[in-house]
Amino acid sequence: MAPSRAPSAQLLRSLRGLDLNAGPSHAARAFSTSCRYGEEAQVQRESFYKNPNPETAFVPRLERKLMAAGTAPIGSRRRRMAIAQSQGVPFDQLPFQCFQEARKILIEDRQEKLKQIETMRARIARLQDTTGDTLPKGGEPYKQKRLASMRKELEHLKILADINDPNVKRRFEDKKGDMSKPIYRFLADRKWREYRRKILVQRITQLKVVPDVTPHCDPILDIKMSFGRKSVQPGDFVDSAVSELPPQLNIQSFEKEQRLVTVVVVDPDVPNLAADSFDSRCHFLATNIQLGPTAPQVDLAKLADDQVLVPWLPPTAQKGAPYHRLSILVLQQKDNTPIDKGVALKNIRQDDFKARSFMTRHMLHPIGATLFRTKWDDSMTEVMTRAGIEGADMELKRVKVEPLPYKRRNPSTFR
Known part of the structure; x- marks a missing residue:
């Protein structure tokens, strides 16, 4: 027997050995007025290819179709593919172990940054309450300069607290960021530059x-x-x-x-x-x-x-x-x-x-x-x-500049 026919021959022998009448599980199906599962009417669903979603369309053909309709795809293609294949699972609960472990580290880092923000706010409030007798050397100008530096550092800590948050990046890519918050202003400025x-x-x-x-x-x-x-x-x-x-x-x-x-x-x-x-x-x-x-x-x-x-x-x-x-x-x-x-x-x-x-x-x-x-x-x-601007009936032309005498061509010398 040829090697290519060996698997089919084994399958045929196994089928011959089956007892189709053995056991109640092979009993004939009783008469019923309901249709079989294979004959049930199919539910008419909205075609993904006819009406693509800008949040889940990752096929280049669908992206071109969205652009032709005046709707830009949201986010990167890699992200749209992940959303389309996640079956409606919330973004924070995606079943990827590496992703969830990374989120735990980011949450711990954010809590640390929030503590530093509270500490900086307390230092700013304490410096604002200082009077002329307790001011360090430099007086009021030094105080205002120091306050400006501390407020700048406070804004930087706010950015560091949210810079790695996947939800923040997702809202920014969806153009839903609140420009009153420093993190979205920072991301928009970086993208513009x-x-x-x-x-x-x-x-x-x-x-x-x-x-x-x-x-x-x-x-x-x-x-x-x-x-x-x-x-x-x-x-x-x-x-x-x-x-x-x-x-x-x-x-x-x-x-x-x-x-x-x-x-x-x-x-x-x-x-x-x-x-x-x-x-x-x-x-x-x-x-x-x-x-x-x-x-x-x-x-x-x-x-x-x-x-x-x-x-x-x-x-x-x-x-x-x-x-x-x-x-x-x-x-x-x-x-x-x-x-x-x-x-x-x-x-x-x-x-x-x-x-x-x-x-x-x-x-x-x-x-x-x-x-x-x-x-x-x-x-x-x-x-x-x-x-009411004049000059519509006037055409400007360049003035022809006559060449100098020693640069003029002499037609009589032409051959």
């Missing part, structure tokens, strides 16, 4: 926002810009019909304190035909804008009248001119001191606006920047007419 800040610094450096508009800028705010539903990345070209209305800004701060900031939009590429150079124009200016980590939305069209110094002027570019850079600067007001509108308007010229002079006069420094670009398009004439 890993990629988005690098792209932003590259754009404002390559497109010469620094130093053409501001001498320096070290961004500490994540600025997202959109015109209605159109999201604009730093340096993108925006059609004139889209940018005719002011944009909406999402200015995310990663610090606990509230800020008073000034938002200014400057175009440094306005052609000056008389001087054969470029001038700067202010397209928007607003001061005394309250900014915090939990309220990042700033709609330039809905600011109060006492905040707006220069209303929105649609960005324009004449035909034949190079593209214009519309730079958006977020300036920190010194000591969160409000700027008086009447005093500020005395020294502001919209058509010859100098951002450096404005910053020096009111003691402002840039903490955030972004930009978009505009150029001549089909709807530019209508936008310039509605805004």
Whole structure:
């Protein structure tokens, strides 16, 4: 017998040896009006492939289907696969021994950090209650400096207490983190600096926002810009019909304190035909804008009248001119001191606006920047007419520079 037929022959002999009539367990099934298990009606369930869940879809085809529908998958693919295969078990109770043992160590470490937090709070309260007679050498300035250092250390301990908590990381990945808590501000700041800040610094450096508009800028705010539903990345070209209305800004701060900031939009590429150079124009200016980590939305069209110094002027570019850079600067007001509108308007010229002079006069420094670009398009004439800007019927051309006499070609010598 061939080796390939040996298992089948043994199976056949075992089947022949079975007594199908032996024992009550092989008795014939009695008549019944109920259907057999194999013939029962199947329950119609919602197809996982037709309606994928963003929390459990880990197949690339389903991820593309979700993205096409406008819904982004939640978390990493590895995490979505674990949730899909866990059969509804809560995240804290996943039956993995290594995971549960690691959670015990993290819980013990968190309890230790909580004790250090309570100790630090008691030290801060004790130092605040000290009077002038019991202050150490240095007096009141030393006390305030010491308090600031201790409060900074307290915030750092709060971050260390939650940095390794899997539930915290999960809520942050699900975009459900509370920005009023230091741990979520820390995670958001770290994620922003890993990629988005690098792209932003590259754009404002390559497109010469620094130093053409501001001498320096070290961004500490994540600025997202959109015109209605159109999201604009730093340096993108925006059609004139889209940018005719002011944009909406999402200015995310990663610090606990509230800020008073000034938002200014400057175009440094306005052609000056008389001087054969470029001038700067202010397209928007607003001061005394309250900014915090939990309220990042700033709609330039809905600011109060006492905040707006220069209303929105649609960005324009004449035909034949190079593209214009519309730079958006977020300036920190010194000591969160409000700027008086009447005093500020005395020294502001919209058509010859100098951002450096404005910053020096009111003691402002840039903490955030972004930009978009505009150029001549089909709807530019209508936008310039509605805004009352001259030059829609003019086309700029480069002046032909005649070569020097000793560099001119002599046609008579050509062969």
